Amino acid sequence: FFSQLFEIYNYYDVEIVNNSYGYSGNIIDYTEAQVRNAFPKTIAEMSQVGTPDSEKTIYVWAAGNAGGYADQGADYSSPELLPGMAHYISEIQGHSIAAVSVDENGVISDFSNRCGVAQDYCIAAPGGSITLAYPTSNDDLGIYTGDTNNATYNDCIQDNSCYAVASGTSFATPFVSGGLAVIADYFEGQLGSHELVARLFSTANKKGIYDDAEIYGQGLMDLDAATQPVGQMTAMLTQNFNGPMVPATFTNIQLSSPSFGDAISNGIGNQTIIFFDELGAPFRNSLTSLTSDYRNQISNLESFSGLQEPSLLRADSNEGIFEVGTYKKYNSAQELITPTHLLDTLSERNQFFTYFNSTNNTFISQGVNGSWALGIFQDSELRLINKLRSKFSNPWLNFSAAGSSFGSIVTLSQDLNLAFTISSGRNKFQANEIFGETNSSTVAMIEVQPQNSMPSIQFGLLKENDSSLGFSGSGAFNINNKHLTTFIGLSDSLNVMRGKIFGSLYWGSSAGTKNEFGIIDSISNLHSSAFGIGYLKSSIFHKGDQIIITIDQPIRIESGQLNLNVPVYRTREKNVLFNNINFGLNPSGREINSKVEYLTSYKNIGIGISLGYKSDPYHIKFMEDYWYASLGFNIKI
Template identity: 30%
Template sequence: MPTNLYSTLALGLLVTISATLSGCGGGGGGQKPANTGINIPPVTSNRDNSKPPWDNFADQIQDPSNLTELAAQFETDEYDAMGALTMINASSAYARGATGAGVTVGVIDSGVFEEHIEFAQGSGDKVEYAGSYYSIGNPRSDDAISHGTLVAGIIAANKDGADVSSDFNMHGVAFDASILGYEIPLGSGSGPYDPLEVDQINFSDDNYFANRFNTMADQVDIINLSFGFSGVVTSYTATQVQSAFGLTIDALAQQNKSLGERSIFVFSAGNAWNDTDEQGNTVDANSPELMPGLPYLFPELKDHMLAVAAVDDNGEIAFYSNRCGVAADYCLVAPGGGDGNGNGNVENLERIWGPTKPDPEAEVGGYYYGGAIGTSFAAPVVSGSLALLKQMFPTVGNHELTARLLTTADKTGIYSDSSIYGQGLLDLDAATRPVGALAVVSGNNLDSGLSDISASTISVSGGGLGNSLVSALQGHNMALFDQQGFPFLRDASQLVQQSQPISTASRLQHREQQLNSGVRLQLGKSNSLIDRQGARLQPDYLALQFNASPHTLKNDQNSIDRFMGLNANPGWFFGVYANAFVTPDQTSDDSSFAAPWLSFARNGWSSGGAVDMGLGKLRISMFEGSQFTGSAADDFLNGRNELSSHGSLLEYALWSPAFSLNLQRGFITEDDSLLGATVGQNLGQLKNSGTDFFGLNGHVQLNDNWQGIFAVYLGTTKTGLEESTGLFNLDKSISSNSWSLGLNSSPDWQTDDRLSISLHQPLRVQSGQGSLQLATGRSVDRQVNYETINFDLQPQGREQQLELLYQFKLGNINAATRVEYTYQPYHNPDNANYGLIEFSLFRAFTH
């Protein structure tokens, strides 16, 4: 092997029980040899460091409100002791569940003192070996492995709360990760700076590195290399290096693997700043050393190699560290210790701390820690961070993990200078949160594009579908993807947005007058367009019936009644409403005795007529309108959320003073919805969903003072779903129903008093099934994984509304008291039952 391979340790010191760490005074770097003919281009980066990769932080998905408290629980003395975790915001990653569990990090270094308590795991330890190059002539010793022990500890030292033998304790970045070591002897790198002469590298040297890189890449995804040769990368040409290290470069390139499966090699950038060579010339360390600089010469290595420069405890480039320079595109900085206060001394608090081997004279069973500075210790901070990301995103390609660390690194202030800091300062808070707004995917591959989450939502208005969709999705997670294609799991029930239709009875003042001209006039008036909560109210309505005489049948074959309405339910001109056995103000749902599907066209026009035919009356109507839901603020920003519908209604009415029966048949077409529900464009399109319904209603005169009212409706809906992606499927037809019962006092019950009691089941799906494909994750090659969720559209509950309305007069003032109790609101058995009492006063119509 090459004899001038050195660790990138700048300075070492042990505390508690001291020992000497082998390290170099300079440790890498190099001055460009004279007359090499190498043309070094200006330091530039292809990445845009002028702004973060998201539009602004407001676009980020909000973390739980207690994230700060969760993070603070990790910020213990043990957390602070290592000297790097605070600067990289590691506690935020821990608060999001990242610990490195299940991830093994490769460490090619001098070896690890695995007996240290920081590597204890169960009855053994968390360190295994892929190989060792120590021999009888160059034996493994505790002194020899000090460097590797400290490096491994920075990556994965245990978070154990307290040390058994000292007042000092620390933990690694990925404290639950494991270590796979490959032991190689390392030199100190001390003495004058001596650049590598690549023409002296032979096949054996090249194969030495290639063999170890291949061995490790076959077993782990992340490999830390805190060593290198002296010699700045800009001192060499690609031809020179290819000739000397062809096998090594092939091993690093990993062409036998797909891009996402290639292992990540993390190199320390070197400690050559301010070093001098044998002639006393200052080293030009404006770029990394040869090994970390290889992707500059061989761009195919950029996707899975990182060069790591060091910053001191003040966050500025360390006095010893090589700069990122020509490696700016794949280089970043991490804490490596240094003289942060600028007093010329590296104090204990300015070092990076970790476990080390025991002093030869130490007590048996003691455990020891060392403090040092160098890019040797900045690199494992990055390797440990990659282990956290690997645990959080195990199915994301390794090249995407490296890109994430680079794009989410802090690029503000001094870190915007890519010639020094490359892509910036490692930031685990940004790396473990979504980059940009989370989105949904509709194709089988992430490269097919992402859409706003609204493109995959199902908006349900009212209780027709109840909680059936929400219940089906509860307990399931869906994968949303950020702008880099990283999956974040969220509760799948968030895909269903359930809004409730506007409740009209308590917000509209209903008025009715029978004019001498035979015109029956009904008006609904709202005092405001918006309620106190900002919800839009039902607009005013007008309903006119010409030549109308309730409670009569003229038996005039030439008599034609006409009616029209604006923002009035089309059902008010039919059945018990047309005969005035029920009025809109009688129930909180002002249309509870009408066919429920007609509410989808409530806000619009309706027109029709009636003609006496045989023993009864034939009524027919056409209508067009919409149902709208949502808040007034939504309307102002996005326009009115109207769902248009149109249809027709036919009724044959039989009437007598003792009994009436109205047989109805109708059809309504919803242009872009299904029973008031809409779906996002990724799920398909609802086009012309049609409901064919049948119903009957009427009255029974029980005695002189009381009459019973009844209504029942059954409907079959053709879904009209045009599938575009196959993500959402429904039965071709869905059945639904509603019913109502009422008991009314006759006008002669009490002078000017009226009592009404009603029991109502709103629109409810009776049968129908569907399925939804949920994205649950992704593969390394960016293929999306789906899970099929089958659901029954029939709600688990059944809403029932019991109401009592007592109307009376106080002089010229009409008064009313309403008592209402609702069982299983919106057909959801998990919703709390509730009751209300309402008292109102209003002046009667005069003419």
């Protein structure tokens, strides 16, 4: 009977079979030889020889209710014959389970057999006082009253919808069978049969009374634990499931530059990735959740410098100018600002100093963009306006702005100077304190400075470690180090209409990279740009007042591609399937900042009024454009 029945299950690839037959006889009453001789065909069908362990049908058995006959001398120390068969038959171990019953208090039911000798293949589940469907028919109403004249008449018998409360290991078994189905469904069919059983057993509650394996076997079934990660989650570095892995905790993408805008989030969309726990089970995560958007980190805002008013001391002399200061919190422009405590924790990064030696035309700095004395800032008047630095400085020197810079200007002829600067340090907008030390950069730049109306030309090279224009990753998203970007820039300032017109234009090209390990397969060549134009006029209404008009675009990726190989599915045979995701890195919008600022003073009080308009904030098309205005005062003591 059993062999024929199980043959049908195997033929139709049934995944889980719930068994409760009331076949009496305790497993310990027999030897292995007796069991094999009595059930050769049944064992053959249950063993499923030739079928991979991952595809075998799982058999769940009611352990038996011999405890209810203990007063008659029944042995209930181990499961009955068929439920306990895995104790003897190695071929069915891993896909045959005996289920014992616990009552409403979670204690082994009096009537239930114990796990005993089959404890390695046995688990406990609720089987006492279970509400269950109670079938009825016209011929058999069971416990229900069918007399319509009786006050206790039961309407449910008309449509066979009656329920009753019952107890037995027959009712614990469906909890185990159903639990296996829940686990299989939760993991989207990615776990093999033996893995499902192993996970059910390893995650069962073994605390307290459930530590007694003679009674509870592997413990009390715990579906919540079975669907939670076991141990540390890991991410794949290769396409081999048995290859090297890294902790999933540190696997993420950091954007510490506004240049990418929403390109990453748009490209990733609603794509997912799977990580693995210590049992090899896959857990699905959103790729978006692994991306740290620079908009969520105040220190990563390219426009942050524009929102800050420096508190500084400046010393002027014939030999040069020295300034030292700290940027203070300032958010009157209604930018996206994160809580104040984050600014406080990063306050040490906001300290800076600059020194320009007029005698030998050398300059050094710490904590600011290293081009603060080049480009339009060759003009000493513009150099003293700190607010212009974030808009008109060379944008690629921001990637070393948290470090030190040194430069010098050499006179080649009456009409031509040549300047150079070297800058080394961390990305000023890098907020990742764990991996940030490796994300340092070095910039070397030469600027040709005509001493006539011709614009200055900058040529430079940026070398980033473990980052590409502020795009960096960690863990399985780690990318190759030593990324190189070459760039060129034009800048000039001209006296026009009793004022001064100034502007800058920058273009960069970053070499692509291909990774041997990790999810990021390759990054193509990247092209980036930035520009700004402004007008300054002094003494408009009275001596000393100023109006400054600026229009600028922060650094933006103009073209480039990112190619990802993302693990998205694991077969029951532990082969991992990958999704190749390729998308452009240019953002949907182009941020343009327009601002008019009027500065004046009365006695020792400085007054500043500004009005600005920002379109496509952070290079994101769907973000609303907005106006902002501010009014500020400072008092010289």
